[in-house]
Amino acid sequence: xxxxxxxxxxxxxxxxxxxxxxxxxFIGFIGGAxxxxxxxxxxxxxLPVTYGMEPTTAFMVLTAIYxxxxxxxxxxxxxxxxxxxxxxxxxxxxxxxxxxxGEAGKALGIGVLSSAIGxxxxxxxxxxxxPMLAKMALKFSSxxxxxxAVLGLTVVASLGGRLIFGLIGAALGLFIATIGIDPxxxxxxxxxxxLNLAEGVGLIPVIVGLFAVSEVMKRTLDHKSHQPLKKVKxxxxxxxxxxxxxxxxxxxxxxxxxxxxxxxxxxxTAAMVSYSETVRWSKHPEKFGKGAPExxxxxxxxxxxxxxxxxxxxxxxxxxxxxxxAVILGAFIMHGLQPGPMFMLTSSDLIYAVFAxxxxxxxxxxxxxxxxxxxxxxxxxxPYSALGPIIIMCCIVGTYSVxxxxxxxxxxxxxxxxGYLLEKINFxxxxxxxGLVLGPIAESExxxxxxxxxxxxxxxxxxxxxxxxxxxxxxxxAVTLITPLIKRARRKAIT
Amino acid sequence: MFIKHSVKYATLALAMLGAATxxxxxxxxxxxxxxxxxxxxxxxxxxxxxxxxxxxxxxEEAIGGARxxxxxxxxxxxxxxxxxTATSAADGHTLDFASTTLVTSLAAGQNPVGLDQLTPVxxxxxxxxxxxxxxxxxxxxxxxxxxxxxxxxxVTVGGTHTASPDHVAFLSLRDASGLDMNFIPYDxxxxxxxxxxxxxxxxxxxxxxxxxxxxxxxxxxPILVFSDExxxxxxxxxxxxxxxxxxxxxxxxxxxxxxxxxxxxxxxxEDAFKDVYDSEExxxxxxxxxxxxxxxxxxxxxxxxxxxxxxxxYSRLLQND
Numbered sequence: 001x002x003x004x005x006x007x008x009x010x011x012x013x014x015x016x017x018x019x020x021x022x023x024x025x026f027i028g029f030i031g032g033a034x035x036x037x038x039x040x041x042x043x044x045x046x047l048p049v050t051y052g053m054e055p056t057t058a059f060m061v062l063t064a065i066y067x068x069x070x071x072x073x074x075x076x077x078x079x080x081x082x083x084x085x086x087x088x089x090x091x092x093x094x095x096x097x098x099x100x101x102g103e104a105g106k107a108l109g110i111g112v113l114s115s116a117i118g119x120x121x122x123x124x125x126x127x128x129x130x131p132m133l134a135k136m137a138l139k140f141s142s143x144x145x146x147x148x149a150v151l152g153l154t155v156v157a158s159l160g161g162r163l164i165f166g167l168i169g170a171a172l173g174l175f176i177a178t179i180g181i182d183p184x185x186x187x188x189x190x191x192x193x194x195l196n197l198a199e200g201v202g203l204i205p206v207i208v209g210l211f212a213v214s215e216v217m218k219r220t221l222d223h224k225s226h227q228p229l230k231k232v233k234x235x236x237x238x239x240x241x242x243x244x245x246x247x248x249x250x251x252x253x254x255x256x257x258x259x260x261x262x263x264x265x266x267x268x269t270a271a272m273v274s275y276s277e278t279v280r281w282s283k284h285p286e287k288f289g290k291g292a293p294e295x296x297x298x299x300x301x302x303x304x305x306x307x308x309x310x311x312x313x314x315x316x317x318x319x320x321x322x323x324x325x326a327v328i329l330g331a332f333i334m335h336g337l338q339p340g341p342m343f344m345l346t347s348s349d350l351i352y353a354v355f356a357x358x359x360x361x362x363x364x365x366x367x368x369x370x371x372x373x374x375x376x377x378x379x380x381x382x383p384y385s386a387l388g389p390i391i392i393m394c395c396i397v398g399t400y401s402v403x404x405x406x407x408x409x410x411x412x413x414x415x416x417x418x419g420y421l422l423e424k425i426n427f428x429x430x431x432x433x434x435g436l437v438l439g440p441i442a443e444s445e446x447x448x449x450x451x452x453x454x455x456x457x458x459x460x461x462x463x464x465x466x467x468x469x470x471x472x473x474x475x476x477x478a479v480t481l482i483t484p485l486i487k488r489a490r491r492k493a494i495t
Numbered sequence: 496m497f498i499k500h501s502v503k504y505a506t507l508a509l510a511m512l513g514a515a516t517x518x519x520x521x522x523x524x525x526x527x528x529x530x531x532x533x534x535x536x537x538x539x540x541x542x543x544x545x546x547x548x549x550x551x552x553x554x555e556e557a558i559g560g561a562r563x564x565x566x567x568x569x570x571x572x573x574x575x576x577x578x579x580t581a582t583s584a585a586d587g588h589t590l591d592f593a594s595t596t597l598v599t600s601l602a603a604g605q606n607p608v609g610l611d612q613l614t615p616v617x618x619x620x621x622x623x624x625x626x627x628x629x630x631x632x633x634x635x636x637x638x639x640x641x642x643x644x645x646x647x648x649x650v651t652v653g654g655t656h657t658a659s660p661d662h663v664a665f666l667s668l669r670d671a672s673g674l675d676m677n678f679i680p681y682d683x684x685x686x687x688x689x690x691x692x693x694x695x696x697x698x699x700x701x702x703x704x705x706x707x708x709x710x711x712x713x714x715x716x717p718i719l720v721f722s723d724e725x726x727x728x729x730x731x732x733x734x735x736x737x738x739x740x741x742x743x744x745x746x747x748x749x750x751x752x753x754x755x756x757x758x759x760x761x762x763x764x765e766d767a768f769k770d771v772y773d774s775e776e777x778x779x780x781x782x783x784x785x786x787x788x789x790x791x792x793x794x795x796x797x798x799x800x801x802x803x804x805x806x807x808x809y810s811r812l813l814q815n816d
Contacts, residue, residue: 040539044539044544047548074572139693186657196575317689319686332785336783341712342708404566405568456612
């Protein structure tokens, strides 16, 4: 294996390949940073360009773009609360408050470092475990996915703020997720005969609206005093910070890899679950959402680890674990290659060259992200009266481009207004996103599991993985709900 | 006076008629007179999208130069793409690239744009439908049937979402065989495949080409093909027609236009796509993506007939489900 990997590294180090890899990273950076332009779209656009290349080079380029977009979504999420990719939405929760506190440089540094570490952990897992992990992932079926989604949803109880708002938000997210044609029965739900709603409400219009647009509205309408940051210094290696987030990084990277490998869900879910777990295990859960460094480290290490993890089932089994990997699968087929169970044997040279390329890409992220980020931080000096409209324009173009749909743009602007109003009453927007992302998984996997068992609920208990996940969820929920009661009782006893 | 007027009107009418016919003839000659739009009724990166993007430069050459843009309209199983094609001018400049999903979603009532508003120019691909299992569990179709008969209601068959080509293939098999089986809809072929590989469900009904690598690795096996003749590469796998079931199904990829498109333009488009289909370049692409198991080409009239028959069949199956 090491031999294969070194062979792959030699291929990557050829000057032409290195040059192409560097350009791919930059293209990925730009695409990821712009809201709405995701890895999927970039890979589709650039696929025809790769026809002329050797397959090995072509896939090094495509996977490098993929890796770089997952990383660079954090830049605009932290600086403007406009997540460049859906994977980066959790990063905005703590990244943007840090920017408002004047700690943009620190926040970006944490983001870059966490991304690179998560990406490296993911790549190493990819290289060492691909065949083994892929087999294990197949044990995961509907009951297990349902249990995982439930585990993620229970964190609503641990999020700071008023619990009732958290529950309303999660319910709202769950409701939005039900809109559209139900994939299991084909029935239209809440579409009012409108074809635009038949496919459901996309994640991008909601995220971009709730976060980016509402923020621009807030700063423009409320005339919030904005002090232009004269200088943002990005410090990537900061020992005290590293000590603070070390635990979070290792936990989240592992969560990210594991979730990424599961074929049914992607990096956005990984970011969410690891954020949830970090809040849950933190001694100061109340600090999250207000600029906690761990709140950046968790989603960023997890989403990059998951992005690499999602390649495991693709290479080992030919099963894509996310939207972008599905497009990469299509690209393999267009190049006349056949990803599948035999792929590791028949094309091991190509695969190890791609692995080596991804390995290098994570170092390139560390190396090149700083000058690239500087381009964006310079924009902070632009007066907000000019910057705000530009952000809105990017949001509109980005949202439109996802499905070529003007309807989505109106939806996005509508969510912008909603987000603006909800934030006036300190409503935790994160709970809406939690419901929206995890809701469809919970719902459809519950129903699928029940059709597998002919309606017998014992399927969730009989299968060991789902039983374990569900009991963890139950215990954690009980602990979070009971602990404050005990504390209150004790305080009463003392006084 | 009166007569004079009528003559005048008659000549005017004749002249207009002449103008109209000559206009449509010259339309076909000048075609395309403006940029052409390929609407893809599926998301970027899927099989239908790849098909449209590969065909684009070849079609450009076959039609003698044109500016072509490709737009993906995946919403509502492609219903938006169909709707936009049906509401555009009937001049052949808006082409709808769609799969069998067009008819299945129409039969399920999810797609309001029917065959009265759209008509096929041609079908270019037809991927064979088959029933796949893990060969360790079921060595052949007989053992599968035996198991299903002994365990009514226990057999689970996966595929993509409800009213998808996978789903109607399952329904038609259940209808023809009378076996008591359940369908579990997944988000993608990949997820359904993963669940068969992991032993979580018993089988999947889907098209052949995406699963070739699993067949080569011996992890999946087609045990029944929805075809009238056995496939050359799988001579031991029985067909639906052998079982005396009137069932031949495939996942087709075809090009549609506005139903009122003038005949000369239709002819021009059909000929251009036929040239593309016959070209060596296209055939080598079809071979590369494993879509050369059976002839994909079907002309406009023939394919329309087939779609109308399928629409009736699918409507009946989905209603009974």
